Amino acid sequence: MRGASLEDIAQEAAVTKPTVYYYFADKSALYTAVVCSALEAHGAGLRTATRRGARARDRLASALAFLVAARCSGPRLMRDGGAALTLDQNSQARSAFFRHFFSPVQQLLDEGVRAGELRQMDTAFATQALFNLVDPWTSRDALPGGRDAQQLANDIVAVVVDGIGV
Numbered sequence: 510m511r512g513a514s515l516e517d518i519a520q521e522a523a524v525t526k527p528t529v530y531y532y533f534a535d536k537s538a539l540y541t542a543v544v545c546s547a548l549e550a551h552g553a554g555l556r557t558a559t560r561r562g563a564r565a566r567d568r569l570a571s572a573l574a575f576l577v578a579a580r581c582s583g584p585r586l587m588r589d590g591g592a593a594l595t596l597d598q599n600s601q602a603r604s605a606f607f608r609h610f611f612s613p614v615q616q617l618l619d620e621g622v623r624a625g626e627l628r629q630m631d632t633a634f635a636t637q638a639l640f641n642l643v644d645p646w647t648s649r650d651a652l653p654g655g656r657d658a659q660q661l662a663n664d665i666v667a668v669v670v671d672g673i674g675v
């Protein structure tokens with residue numbers, strides 16, 4: 510949306526500019542709706558991915574692989590939109606991110622800790638760290654070393670869960 514006018518957006522959507530204004534007060538309101546919708550749509554896939562696998566480790570790798578394969582980065586949507594949001598719009602977008610992205614991954618980690626599959630940890634911190642680790646790979650066609658999304662996710666989980674020490 511960066512650099513696009515509402516007129517450009519209306520033209521691309523094959524509607525009139527007054528039609529856009531009927532539904533959205535301004536470009537930032539439209540952007541907020543788009544971000545929340547994208548987070549909800551990808552969040553459904555993420556929730557499904559967090560249920561794949563018998564162990565927390567497998568479910569975590571499934572979730573990260575989904576994010577990489579879907580090329581969806583909730584954090585990037587939040588920070589790189591190019592529209593100045595009001596306090597309320599920012600709150601709406603952040604709420605959608607936490608509900609559809611952050612919460613499913615944190616819940617997966619909480620369940621892994623409770624089941625004794627993962628060590629005790631600050632699961633909110635760990636969730637944010639995981640998003641930061643996977644974020645660079647969600648916008649790339651080619652992944653490092655020719656890995657596919659699942660392989661990359663497995664490697665990230667191995668580093669996080671097993672560590673890098675001897």
